[in-house]
Amino acid sequence: MRTVILIIALGVASQAQEVQKKQYVSQLTTPHVSVAGAQTATVELKFAIQPEMHINSNHPNTDNLIATKLTLDLPTDLSVVKTIYPAGKDFAFAFDPSEKLNVYSGEFPITLHVRPAHGAMAGPLKVHGELQYQACNDRACFPPKKLPVEFEVTVLKTKSRRR
Amino acid sequence: MILLVAGMIYLGARISRNQKVGLEPPEAPQVAAGNPAPEFELKTLDGKTAKLSDYKGKAVLLNFWATWCEPCKIEMPWLVEYNKQYGPQGFTVLGVAMDDDADSKAWVQKDIRKFSDEMKVNYPVLLGTSKIGDTYGGVPFLPEIFYIGRDGKIVEHAIGLKGKGEIEENIKKIL
Numbered sequence: 001m002r003t004v005i006l007i008i009a010l011g012v013a014s015q016a017q018e019v020q021k022k023q024y025v026s027q028l029t030t031p032h033v034s035v036a037g038a039q040t041a042t043v044e045l046k047f048a049i050q051p052e053m054h055i056n057s058n059h060p061n062t063d064n065l066i067a068t069k070l071t072l073d074l075p076t077d078l079s080v081v082k083t084i085y086p087a088g089k090d091f092a093f094a095f096d097p098s099e100k101l102n103v104y105s106g107e108f109p110i111t112l113h114v115r116p117a118h119g120a121m122a123g124p125l126k127v128h129g130e131l132q133y134q135a136c137n138d139r140a141c142f143p144p145k146k147l148p149v150e151f152e153v154t155v156l157k158t159k160s161r162r163r
Numbered sequence: 164m165i166l167l168v169a170g171m172i173y174l175g176a177r178i179s180r181n182q183k184v185g186l187e188p189p190e191a192p193q194v195a196a197g198n199p200a201p202e203f204e205l206k207t208l209d210g211k212t213a214k215l216s217d218y219k220g221k222a223v224l225l226n227f228w229a230t231w232c233e234p235c236k237i238e239m240p241w242l243v244e245y246n247k248q249y250g251p252q253g254f255t256v257l258g259v260a261m262d263d264d265a266d267s268k269a270w271v272q273k274d275i276r277k278f279s280d281e282m283k284v285n286y287p288v289l290l291g292t293s294k295i296g297d298t299y300g301g302v303p304f305l306p307e308i309f310y311i312g313r314d315g316k317i318v319e320h321a322i323g324l325k326g327k328g329e330i331e332e333n334i335k336k337i338l
Binding site: 064065066093095096099101134136137139140141142143144 | 229230231232233234235236237238261263274278303304305306322323324326
């Protein structure tokens with residue numbers, strides 16, 4: 001009997017850990033763009049939030065809320081010129097309609113303008129990063145999470161001009 | 164052995180169904196209603212140490228919350244009101260702030276204090292740790308409330324934002 005209880009307890013503990021590791025946002029595609037040296041390319045990262053859930057936008061209405069934010073570990077040959085987060089939508093919990101939050105739900109993009117460094121070597125550059133977010137449904141909130149994010153930029157060979 | 168396998172299958176199906184809904188974590192056996200509430204020792208926001216056993220003989224509403232949790236913010240004024248209303252009957256709210264590094268980083272404690280002051284919190288605020296989270300079933304969602312009777316046993320367990328009336332009903336069960 002003790003063994004049975006122990007096995008069930010271990011099973012529940014393991015499931016509880018799974019809940020804590022669970023992601024509520026996923027990256028829908030892994031973009032791959034090509035760009036000639038010194039030009040700018042647009043990378044659109046698309047994300048999906050689980051149904052019936054929302055995450056704070058990049059500009060939540062109050063200071064204590066955790067904003068959705070992308071951080072990238074960029075190769076030295078690449079820089080991000082601009083990061084564009086979409087505008088969020090107003091949302092209020094049924095128990096307090098007066099407190100308006102600014103959130104994303106469903107699918108949302110984050111757009112990046114990237115530019116290779118002057119003299120960057122031609123070839124593929126893999127970029128990795130993390131999307132920080134904090135998800136809630138209409139009754140409960142889940143601890144802040146970090147979703148691994150990736151995309152690829154291929155730097156094209158620059159044609160040399162003939163004189 | 165057949166019973167064991169059947170039990171595991173039932174448990175797995177129940178957990179899977181609950182997780183699909185996204186609201187209910189698996190009920191940890193050690194914090195199920197009827198069991199003694201696990202003992203803990205935590206730092207308080209005012210620099211002291213508090214243990215659950217310090218409140219022996221009192222009815223305790225143990226509330227897990229965080230500054231980034233909007234539903235927690237909604238129910239806090241209700242907890243403040245009930246702490247004042249039922250305090251003379253031997254009732255207390257204990258708020259456990261589950262912000263990351265609540266027990267170790269001064270700037271996190273500053274945020275918790277600012278938030279608590281803004282919410283006019285009139286009950287002890289304890290600084291949560293991952294250990295107390297694990298002890299109380301993982302605390303994967305916030306807010307989460309354990310209603311603990313005067314005998315130290317868990318009477319009710321509520322996950323997520325509930326109505327004000329439901330909170331008061333549960334308080335009356337432990338008075």
